Amino acid sequence: MTDTPDITPAPDEAGPERAAVSRRRLLGAVGAGAAVAGAALGAGGAVLAHHDSGSSGADAAGSGPQTVAFRGVHQAGIATPSQDRLCFATFDVGPGATAADLRELLKTWTAAAEAMTLGNPVPGNPGDLYTPPEDTGEAAGLQPGNLTITIGYGPTLFDRRFGLAGRRPSGLVKLPHLPKDNLDPANSDGDLCVQACADDPQVAFHAVRNLRRLAFGTLVPRWMELGFGRTSSTTPQQATPRNLMGFKDGTRNIDGTDAALMGAHVWIGDEEPQRWARGGSYLVSRKIRMLMEQWDRDRLGDQQDVFGRFKSTGAPLTGKAEFDTPDFHAKSGGQYVIPADAHIRLAAHENNNGLRILRRGYSYTDGIDPETGDLMGGLFFIAFMKSPQQFITLQTALGQHDALNEYIQHIGSGLFAVPPGLAAGQDWGTQLFG
């Protein structure tokens, strides 16, 4: 019982079977260490063996079944086909932490994030009975689920605390107050953000939890959001999902595989004086509560006028099929067919000087309001863009005129600079501090 098998993956281990093999090795190791198996994972053997026996093969452009490449020109989790689940968290750097602490943590996070996206446990010394396990264990036996872990930095990280003021990306300033904002600081901002997306909610949660564990003493968690259903497609291959208002959402989103569109609207380019930030993007998060009790009492015709689309098919009110181009000039009886205050009219690139963003949001729920009994939930809106001004312009128009405003409230907000992808051997600490 004193011998604990080494479950750390060999550096050159690769190939389609890697993730499943690694999880199986964790199982084997735990199985061999009876005390650990009993204490930490219980009767996990049978469960793990069950999960390990199958693979959906739903690979999303990664290096193995259900894996997405961690390194590359851009971070994963932006152009990546939207996974089904989200765990999003923000953190502030703790009062006593130094720049060296932060840099070291970002290096540790890089290794952990890379391992987890490959379906491996957080690297460490598993089976050591005298230290807490490096990996918390709840993803053992699960498939990697196309996990992506995307990091972002808030404007406050570039204040005077860590010597980063000279490296602040030029667009990274707190978003201004926007029309109809009703923001709660408890759902807003943060020095850093982590977006973990996966097709399995436990895999996404496990990723954030383990990064949080590694950050003990350096970062303080600020807020966290779980997303239970994607509300966008980021490739035409994906079926368009429905949001909690029952409408298809993401029909006219940017196609993440369209390099020209991504370059024009999403990736930070040569216009950015901070060279290190080029190839990155800006992430805007908005927690948007839907007033579902009001929406559910609204008649179908009005619901369709709010968006400018048919609820059943997702087609524009001027068309027949979902992907028909909306005709914003069409009139009937002197009135616009797509009303003047319809959501898609106000948000469409045709009516905003060609401006576009990549939407990558999720439905969320916070349960039931204990005082009113109302459902608390809505859209955790996430969008990527090359300049925050794109969001500011759109939201200024929507906040003033959108018919949807009767049924929603913006209750949380964040702006983060998402650095570009990591090259081989590079880590987030070196990339940020230079």
Ligand SMILES: C=CC1=C(C)c2cc3[nH]c(cc4nc(cc5[nH]c(cc1n2)c(C)c5CCC(=O)O)C(CCC(=O)O)=C4C)c(C)c3C=C
């Ligand atoms: C500031 C940007 C946007 C916010 C905030 C926003 C909130 C929001 N949207 C929906 C539902 C739908 N949005 C749709 C289209 C759409 N929305 C935005 C931007 C924001 N939405 C854009 C740029 C577009 C594309 C417009 C176009 O080019 O036609 C649609 C229609 C289907 C689609 O194309 O995706 C729906 C439905 C909700 C429920 C919501 C806040 C809760």
Ligand SMILES: [Fe+2]
């Ligand atoms: Fe929208």
